[in-house]
Amino acid sequence: xxxxxxxxxxDSYEGQEVNITCSHNNIATNDYITWYQQFPSQGPRFIIQxxxxxxxxxxxxxxxxxxxxxxxxxxxxxxxxxxxxxxCLVGERGATNKLIFGTGTLxxxxx
Amino acid sequence: xxxxxxxxxxEVTEMGxxxxxxCKPISGHNSLFWYRQTMMRxxxxxxxxxxxxxxxxxxxxxxxxxxxxxxxxxxxxxxxPSEPRDSAVYFCASRGGRGSGVxxxxxxxxxxxxxxxxx
Numbered sequence: 001x002x003x004x005x006x007x008x009x010x011d012s013y014e015g016q017e018v019n020i021t022c023s024h025n026n027i028a029t030n031d032y033i034t035w036y037q038q039f040p041s042q043g044p045r046f047i048i049q050x051x052x053x054x055x056x057x058x059x060x061x062x063x064x065x066x067x068x069x070x071x072x073x074x075x076x077x078x079x080x081x082x083x084x085x086x087x088c089l090v091g092e093r094g095a096t097n098k099l100i101f102g103t104g105t106l107x108x109x110x111x
Numbered sequence: 112x113x114x115x116x117x118x119x120x121x122e123v124t125e126m127g128x129x130x131x132x133x134c135k136p137i138s139g140h141n142s143l144f145w146y147r148q149t150m151m152r153x154x155x156x157x158x159x160x161x162x163x164x165x166x167x168x169x170x171x172x173x174x175x176x177x178x179x180x181x182x183x184x185x186x187x188x189x190x191x192p193s194e195p196r197d198s199a200v201y202f203c204a205s206r207g208g209r210g211s212g213v214x215x216x217x218x219x220x221x222x223x224x225x226x227x228x229x230x
Contacts, residue, residue: 034217043115043202043221044154087154091217099144099219101154 004088009106018075020105022088025069033064033071036087038104044087048073075107083109115222117203123228129191132225135184136205144219145178145188146202154202160186172197193229200224 005023012018024033032051036044048055050062050071061074075082085104116135124130136143144159158168160180168178175194180186190197204219 032217041224043204043224044219045221046218049218099156103153 004090004102006086006088006102006105008103009108011108011110012078013110014079015077018078018082018107018109020073020075020086020088020107021070022073023070024088024090027068027090028092030092031090032092033062033068034089034091034099035060035062035073036089036099036101038085038087040084044101047086078107078109080109080111083107115203115205115220117201117222117225119225120223121226121228123230124193125230126194127192128229129189130193130197130227130229132188132201132203132227134186134188134203134222136186136203137207137220138184140205140207140220141183142206142219143180143186144204144206145186146204146221147199148202148224149199157188190227193227195229198227198229200226 003026010020032049034049035047037047038044048057048060048062050064052064052068055062063072063074073086085106087101087104089099115137118133122130142159142161145157146154147157148154155170157170158178159166163180163183175192176190178188188201202221202224204221206217206219
């Protein structure tokens with residue numbers, strides 16, 4: 001599975017847009033990019049998944065450039081409750097029997 | 112659906128004791144995963160099952176750890192004997208197969224975890 005690199009931590013304020021970038025230089029043709037969110041004392045939760053260009057759902061947007069060597073998770077107008085660790089994972093969809101979690105990005109939202 | 116259910120939520124035991132963690136996956140899901148999370152090592156995959164069959168246990172630390180899935184609705188992770196370094200949060204996750212109706216066939220749904228403390 002392709003290795004991912006993300007910032008260890010980020011700070012933001014309520015109401016701001018937050019963009020978390022993940023690098024995956026060795027991404028393979030069949031790999032998808034998936035983001036999970038983990039709140040304190042809870043298990044990780046699926047946020048969004050994409051292959052190329054842009055994907056948007058009710059929680060976030062995912063931007064993937066043409067070379068797919070990186071991706072950006074965008075959280076619009078964050079609130080205090082968005083404080084969590086965000087993990088970027090890369091692997092084949094469907095056949096992704098393993099999820100390899102990196103260190104993730106700790107997003108701290110302040111009032 | 113109640114989601115993935117784990118028990119107990121907290122377990123405190125003494126070194127050398129046997130510990131059994133339990134997991135009930137989401138009904139209809141055909142894959143089950145056990146993870147361990149610590150500050151030092153992050154989130155690690157220990158073992159996973161497809162259709163109740165263990166597929167990859169390469170993440171299991173050593174012979175003291177064992178996992179079983181006797182049927183589609185129940186799995187256990189056992190540590191015998193337990194050691195202080197086993198202290199961690201243990202998560203169980205399940206994943207639906209084809210035709211399960213989930214948005215993505217590889218989306219894993221995690222339980223609330225079991226916080227294990229070995230004294």
